[in-house]
Structure formats: structure tokens, C-alpha cells
Amino acid sequence: QVQLVQSGAEVKTPGASVRVSCKASGYTFTDNYIHWVRQAPGQGLEWMGWINPKSGFTNFAQKFQGRLTLTRDTTISTVYMDLSRLRSDDSSVYYCARVYGTGSFFSFWGQGTLVTVSS
Amino acid sequence: EILMTQSPATLSVSPGERATLSCRAAQSVNINLAWYQQKPGQAPRLLIYGASTRATGIPARFSGSGSEKEFTLTISSLQSEDSASYYCQQYNNRPYNFGQGTKLEIK
Numbered sequence: 001q002v003q004l005v006q007s008g009a010e011v012k013t014p015g016a017s018v019r020v021s022c023k024a025s026g027y028t029f030t031d032n033y034i035h036w037v038r039q040a041p042g043q044g045l046e047w048m049g050w051i052n053p054k055s056g057f058t059n060f061a062q063k064f065q066g067r068l069t070l071t072r073d074t075t076i077s078t079v080y081m082d083l084s085r086l087r088s089d090d091s092s093v094y095y096c097a098r099v100y101g102t103g104s105f106f107s108f109w110g111q112g113t114l115v116t117v118s119s
Numbered sequence: 120e121i122l123m124t125q126s127p128a129t130l131s132v133s134p135g136e137r138a139t140l141s142c143r144a145a146q147s148v149n150i151n152l153a154w155y156q157q158k159p160g161q162a163p164r165l166l167i168y169g170a171s172t173r174a175t176g177i178p179a180r181f182s183g184s185g186s187e188k189e190f191t192l193t194i195s196s197l198q199s200e201d202s203a204s205y206y207c208q209q210y211n212n213r214p215y216n217f218g219q220g221t222k223l224e225i226k
Contacts, residue, residue, distance in 0.1 A: 035215075037163075037217075044206060044217055044218070044219045044220045045155075045157075045163065045206055045208070045217040045220075046217070047208075047214050047216060049214040049219065059213065061213070061214040062120075064199075078210070095162055095163075100168065100174075101166070101168075103151070103168060103210055103214075104210035104215050105153035105165065105168045105208060105210050106155075106163070107162075107165050107166060107174060107175075109162035109163060110162065111162060112162055112172075
């Protein structure tokens with residue numbers, strides 16, 4: 001069965017960077033795009049960007065341009081999200097999510113990774 | 120950027136009754152609209168895509184309708200386990216914005 005398993009919670013200070021990993025299993029890793037979505041405490045869902053695991057091509061929401069990097073390691077079926085210059089309002093649960101077919105909606109989700117940014 | 124607006128923010132419905140949730144797009148998204156259910160402490164779960172197609176394993180009491188700018192998620196014969204937040208998402212144009220959510224409470 002399809003699974004996306006994310007790395008554990010992180011606590012960072014303002015200005016630092018964070019890396020969250022998302023390990024895929026149960027399907028051919030390069031067949032489906034992986035997106036990242038975040039959710040601040042008690043708030044709604046915010047789309048961040050995607051990576052094509054086959055080519056490595058990425059696309060980001062404008063607000064994350066310059067701070068967000070998505071990479072992948074096809075040998076271990078893992079996608080990495082790096083967010084730099086962290087601010088307190090980046091404190092959120094970060095989810096990786098796999099698309100269904102070619103549409104940019106998400107049929108499988110990771111369990112979420114809580115990133116807390118605090119001095 | 121397409122603003123997605125959901126209403127109502129909170130909805131309280133008795134078991135066995137019907138719940139109707141609305142989602143409005145600021146501009147046309149054709150039928151590129153998905154609905155998700157999220158329970159506290161859990162990741163979202165895909166319910167509907169293509170505005171009206173149920174995802175695998177989703178009970179028939181969940182149905183979606185609409186096109187262009189106006190969409191509806193209907194949950195017929197509510198059950199206690201339907202208590203959750205529900206989000207719509209457009210995937211017609213980047214950024215793939217979500218609505219702010221509707222919290223559904225079962226009386």
C-alpha cells in the first residue's frame with residue numbers, strides 16, 4: 001500500500017533552516033508528483049509547492065520563492081523540503097502529499113511534521 | 120491567485136440529517152475542485168475530486184456538485200464519525216489554494 005513517512009518534529013530558532021524528509025513506498029516513486037502543504041496551529045491548509053521526482057523539476061507558491069527548496073533522492077524514494085530564514089509564523093505542521101494521476105489534488109498524505117520556530 | 124471561500128464556517132447538524140457545505144471560487148476553476156476531510160491530529164483525507172467524483176473507499180453518502188465558481192459538498196444521513204473540518208481546494212491554477220474550511224459538528 002502507498003505510504004508517505006515523514007521525519008520527526010523540529011524546533012528551530014528564527015533565521016535558521018529546517019529540513020523535512022518524506023519517504024515514499026508502495027508505488028513507483030518517479031510516477032507521481034509530490035507536493036508540500038502546511039497548516040499553522042488551528043488554521044487552514046496552505047499549498048507550498050511541488051517536485052517531479054522523475055526530473056527533479058520544482059514549482060513553488062510565490063510567497064515561498066527564494067526560501068523553499070525541494071529535492072529528491074530516487075535511490076531511497078525520498079523527497080526533502082528545506083525552508084530557510086525561518087520566522088515564527090512558519091510554525092506549522094508540514095505535510096507531503098502525493099497526487100492522484102496527473103491532477104494536482106492529493107490522494108495520499110504523510111503523517112505531518114510539526115516545525116516550531118521559537119527563540 | 121484564486122481565492123476560495125467556504126461557508127458556513129461552522130455547521131451543527133443532527134445525526135441522520137443532511138449537511139450542505141459550500142465553496143466559492145473567485146474565478147472559474149472549471150471542475151478542478153477537490154474536497155478533503157480532516158479530523159483533529161490527522162492528515163487530510165481526499166473525499167471528492169473533479170468536483171463530483173468520489174475517491175476510492177469514500178461512502179456514497181458523500182457527494183459533490185458544481186462547476187466554474189460554485190461548488191457543494193453534501194453529506195447525507197450524517198453519522199457521528201463525520202464530525203470534522205472540510206476543505207475545498209482548486210487545482211485549476213497555481214497556487215492550488217484551499218478554502219478556509221468548514222467545521223462540521225454533529226449534535
